[in-house]
Structure formats: C-alpha cells, structure tokens
Amino acid sequence: MVKDCSTDTVAQAVREYEGVTRKKMIGNMIRSLRIESPDVVASFGEDAAVIRHNAEDALLLAADGIWSRLMEADPFWAGYCAVLVNVHDIAAMGGRPVAMVDILSATDDRIRDEVTRGMVAASSQFGVPIVGGHLHPETPYSVVDVAILGTARMDQLIFSNTAEEGDRVIAAIDLDGRVHPSCCFNWDSVTMKSAEAVRAQIRVMEDLGREHLVTAGKDISNPGVIGTLGMLLEVSEKGAVIDLEAIPRPDLAAIDLPFEQWVRMYPGMGFILTAKEEHVEEVCRRFAAVGMAASAIGEVDGSRRLAVRYLDRETQVFDLDHNGIMRIFSEGETCR
Amino acid sequence: MVKDCSTDTVAQAVREYEGVTRKKMIGNMIRSLRIESPDVVASFGEDAAVIRHNAEDALLLAADGIWSRLMEADPFWAGYCAVLVNVHDIAAMGGRPVAMVDILSATDDRIRDEVTRGMVAASSQFGVPIVGGHLHPETPYSVVDVAILGTARMDQLIFSNTAEEGDRVIAAIDLDGRVHPSCCFNWDSVTMKSAEAVRAQIRVMEDLGREHLVTAGKDISNPGVIGTLGMLLEVSEKGAVIDLEAIPRPDLAAIDLPFEQWVRMYPGMGFILTAKEEHVEEVCRRFAAVGMAASAIGEVDGSRRLAVRYLDRETQVFDLDHNGIMRIFSEGETCR
Numbered sequence: 086m087v088k089d090c091s092t093d094t095v096a097q098a099v100r101e102y103e104g105v106t107r108k109k110m111i112g113n114m115i116r117s118l119r120i121e122s123p124d125v126v127a128s129f130g131e132d133a134a135v136i137r138h139n140a141e142d143a144l145l146l147a148a149d150g151i152w153s154r155l156m157e158a159d160p161f162w163a164g165y166c167a168v169l170v171n172v173h174d175i176a177a178m179g180g181r182p183v184a185m186v187d188i189l190s191a192t193d194d195r196i197r198d199e200v201t202r203g204m205v206a207a208s209s210q211f212g213v214p215i216v217g218g219h220l221h222p223e224t225p226y227s228v229v230d231v232a233i234l235g236t237a238r239m240d241q242l243i244f245s246n247t248a249e250e251g252d253r254v255i256a257a258i259d260l261d262g263r264v265h266p267s268c269c270f271n272w273d274s275v276t277m278k279s280a281e282a283v284r285a286q287i288r289v290m291e292d293l294g295r296e297h298l299v300t301a302g303k304d305i306s307n308p309g310v311i312g313t314l315g316m317l318l319e320v321s322e323k324g325a326v327i328d329l330e331a332i333p334r335p336d337l338a339a340i341d342l343p344f345e346q347w348v349r350m351y352p353g354m355g356f357i358l359t360a361k362e363e364h365v366e367e368v369c370r371r372f373a374a375v376g377m378a379a380s381a382i383g384e385v386d387g388s389r390r391l392a393v394r395y396l397d398r399e400t401q402v403f404d405l406d407h408n409g410i411m412r413i414f415s416e417g418e419t420c421r
Numbered sequence: 422m423v424k425d426c427s428t429d430t431v432a433q434a435v436r437e438y439e440g441v442t443r444k445k446m447i448g449n450m451i452r453s454l455r456i457e458s459p460d461v462v463a464s465f466g467e468d469a470a471v472i473r474h475n476a477e478d479a480l481l482l483a484a485d486g487i488w489s490r491l492m493e494a495d496p497f498w499a500g501y502c503a504v505l506v507n508v509h510d511i512a513a514m515g516g517r518p519v520a521m522v523d524i525l526s527a528t529d530d531r532i533r534d535e536v537t538r539g540m541v542a543a544s545s546q547f548g549v550p551i552v553g554g555h556l557h558p559e560t561p562y563s564v565v566d567v568a569i570l571g572t573a574r575m576d577q578l579i580f581s582n583t584a585e586e587g588d589r590v591i592a593a594i595d596l597d598g599r600v601h602p603s604c605c606f607n608w609d610s611v612t613m614k615s616a617e618a619v620r621a622q623i624r625v626m627e628d629l630g631r632e633h634l635v636t637a638g639k640d641i642s643n644p645g646v647i648g649t650l651g652m653l654l655e656v657s658e659k660g661a662v663i664d665l666e667a668i669p670r671p672d673l674a675a676i677d678l679p680f681e682q683w684v685r686m687y688p689g690m691g692f693i694l695t696a697k698e699e700h701v702e703e704v705c706r707r708f709a710a711v712g713m714a715a716s717a718i719g720e721v722d723g724s725r726r727l728a729v730r731y732l733d734r735e736t737q738v739f740d741l742d743h744n745g746i747m748r749i750f751s752e753g754e755t756c757r
Contacts, residue, residue, distance in 0.1 A: 122520075124519070128552040129553060133522060133553070134518050134552030136570070138478075144570060146521075148523065148553060148554060149555050158723045182461070183480070184470060186484035188484050188524065212458075214458040214461055216472065217464055217482065218484060219485050219566065221466055228526065228564070232522050232568030234480060360436040
C-alpha cells in the first residue's frame, strides 16, 4: 500500500517536475546539428551515440553536465554525479565505460578542488579513468561537464527506441541508500558502496544486452522513473499503463518521503527496461543478485500515452503523440 | 628578411603571451585525476588521450572549449573553432576524427543559434558528425565545449613526447588565409576553403603517422608556433634552437601584421613536427601538396631550452627545465 498516493497527484507531480519539463526538445538545434553519416548507428535520443567500428564493434560517446546550483551546494557531489551520469549513459546502452574527459569551470579554488575530488572518487570507484580535460580558469560561474567513451559489440546494444507492444516494463533501483543531504531529489545509493558492488550493478546491463534479455532500456535520470519511461516510450512510439504500487521503493514512511517525490528522484543506480514476458523473471533475478530491487510495473501498448494506475483508478501522465517529453538534450540534475 | 624583428622582442612576446601563460599546470589537479589503467597508453600532456582497443586499434578522446569573450564577440566563429580545435587534436595524433559531442551554455537564443551554425559549418566541412550533446539552458554565461572521438592504429600514432636529439623541427602552416575579423590572434585559413581541401590537409597527419615520417608532432594551438614547440619539447624533455626567418609566414608587410603577432597566432591549419633529417623533404612535400607551407626551422637538442635565432643573435624563450609551459589542461582561444 502506497501511503497518501493518488494517481492524479503523482501524474501531475511528474508532469510538472522541472526534471521533466526541461527535457523539451530544441527542435531546430537538433535538426541543424544532425549530419548523415553511414557509421553513426544512433545519436540524439539515445543515452549514448553509437558509432560502428570495424565490422562488429560499436563505439559509444556521450556527454552530460552539472551546473550552478548543485555545484555551489555541494561541489563534491556535483563532481561525483558528473561521472556517475556518464557511466549510467554507457551502461544503459549495454556498453562498457572505457574513459572520460572533463571540462571544468570554477569560480574558486575550493569548488575546483572539491569537484575534482568528487570526480576522482567516482572515477576510482567505477574504474573508469579520466584521461584528459579542459579547464576554463577564473570563470564567473561553476560548471562541470564530462564526456565518456564506451565500447560494446554491435549485437549487444540496448536502445531506447525498440520497445514493442506487449513487452513488460521493468523498473530496477538500488533501494539501499539515502536522500542525498545536499539534494532532495537525488537518491544516493552509491557513495557508501564498494567499488565491487557498484561495478557489478553496472555490469548487469552489459549482461542483459549480450544475452538479449531486454528489448529496450534507459538509465533512470532526472525525470525519475515515470518520466524516464515516458522518454523511452516516446522514442519507441509506444504507450504503457503502469501500476504505481509495483514501483520499487524503500520504506517511505520510515524516512518520511512522499511517494510523488520518490518517483521523481534521480537514483544512484536505476534502470527502466522493457522485456518479453518470458524474460522478466530472469531480468529481475539478475538485478536482485547485485542488490537492486526490480519488478514488472506495467505493459507496453500502442497507445502512445503513459498512464499510471492505483487502486482501480487510472490517470494519464503524458500524451506522447501530442506533447512529447523530447529529451534530445539532457540536463544535469539540480535540486529545487 | 623579417621586418622589424628582434629575437628579444619575439622571445618576450611569446613568453608573456596569455595563450602561453595560461598553460601553467594545475599540478594537484592532474596528479589527483590520474588513475592508472592498463589500456590508457597516453593521457594528460598529449593532444588526445590514447586508449588501446583490441590488439592493434587505438581510440582517441579529447575535449576542448571556447568561452565568453570569443563567444560574445563572434558566436559563429566560436562554434566553428570549438569543432576545429578538436579535429586538430585528433589529427595531431595521426588519428582520424570520427564523431563529436557538444556541451553548450548560452545566455540567449541568438548566441545559441549562431554557435550551432558555426559548429554545423565546421562539422559538415570536415565531415565529422556531432552525434549528441548536452545543453545548459538559460545560463548567465556562454560557453561551448566539444569532446571528440578518433581512431588510429596503435602503430601509426604521433605523440608529443617522442622528439629526439638531432631531429629537425618542421613547421607547417596554411598561409592562404586572413587575420580573422573577430579575433586578431586567429589566422583563418579554413572557412573559405572547400571540404575537400581541409580534409586533405587533415589527412596528411594520418599519412605521416602511418608511414612513420615524423618522430613527434602537435597541432599549433593558442600558444602559437613557438609556444607549441615549447610544449612539445617540454614533454619530450628536449630543447631546440629555431631560426625565426625559417618560420613559414604570409607577406606580413602587405597585411601590416607584426612578426611577433604572427608567431603567436592560432592558425586555422598548422602543425609543429619533428623528423629525421632524411624525411624532412618528403614531409614538407606532403604539406605543399595540400597547400600548406612547411619548412625545417631548427634542430632538437638535449638542452631543455628553447631559443630563437635571427641575424646571428640568439635569445632564450623558455627554460623548460625550470619554468615549464605545462599545457596539461589546454584553454580555448580568446582574443585580447
């Protein structure tokens, strides 16, 4: 039983959440940036771009950043997250993160040092080296951006736009964490874990891709579990109905966290996936084996609408046909 | 004959040039960022990081950015340069540029659109697609950063730190250009050229690497031809004396450009290389074939000092043993 939960409040909270609304497409920009290239298998709209390399290899390239509010509130966590979101981007594609470059602007030495400390902490923990970078010194603002290179085999990639009607929707989240003290919309399940533990979680996605156990997937990012599913459905041109009660969650009452806040959080480790019915159990088992709660939360349909259901009541969150979320450029997380 | 040239004024102008002084190493930052990883063959200090992939392939990753002053003075050129400097970074290593991601912050729609137009122009011209990105919307500043992926074979790489005593120093620059109207320290030899012409220039470096015709190389970046040579010598732990008169240059009198400004300019297409005596002629021939002026300008020695010579007078520019340039993080160019 989800305390104080109504489908209307959840739908509205998700729909109006800044993490979601900021995903609006800058249509002209994308259209003008896109250049046809035979080796580019996927680009905007996926968590990482995919470039064919030789016959069977794929190179993955992504970039993500953190700015201002989080940088000033907690530069260590901002640096840590800059690495984390990039590692997620590669993992979400079924890839293996290989190396990163960072671009840093900092208003002062303290912020620069703390951001660096955060990046190094995450880089060491996840085993993904920072191999180069660029510094804008003495800027009147603080931003950290990271770009990441990953690799995969072409036949083990997991895309966002390949969900099919009848697939089950699976949410997988590491519930063993805490609301981050510097950011009420960040669920930190990572800083307190061993390198071995977080690397095993990341590797699950690689295994799922290689064994073709899922049909589509994304890392749960700023828009939270429902918003991220909305983006996956949007690029897949599908819809879904999900059961709010099925969404993995910690003991919310114990930590006094409203359900509509939980579903908007950026989890330290979380993925939204679609899979054939016959693979659901195995997929959930793989996540459980690395300490993540995973469960089937709904089913993909052809409606191009995402609705949430609770106690026989159903409310539409997104009409993806008419009002896309359009996360073509993603945003770094912030706390409001 | 170089008009109004003295070794002292040139040495001082180069030494005190912001493009050079901004290269000072942020030692702690580098030391703390560096994580040992067996597949990372090169990282900080090279134009691009090199990651071994499979047995014989190398993946190259670099990042570079442009900020504030140039963004506001000429956002189109800033966007164009953000791509150009990254393409140079891969070419300098003997690699082939494959794809880029951009991270953009813009104070207003006009800057955003113009930067994008500049990036697209360079991306199309050089044939290197932008495959993804990240947007920081509504920021109080304007910055564009680009990260680039390249590929090479392990045995065709050109490094910065491999110059050897007795090697000849070669400077290669496309002189067919103009001082960029928005930035007096940018020599634009690219925007007016065909895609075919600039791609052929970039490919020369790949050929030189594959055929092992050079011992070390860098693209001429913000610090200009002498400053960039200084950085190459620094990481190679060598020195050199160069002849100012041998540096390729346009008709400076005709365009009223002081020599000490010319040697500090960022050329649209320029490389500094070292090569064995027996390969100098062939290297210069390759550049000439694509419209670039190349000539031997000096010789590598073991002194760890870079000096300039003109009319029998010699002046030291850098004592690399005691005052390194330390371009560990590079800066985007600006105009002062």
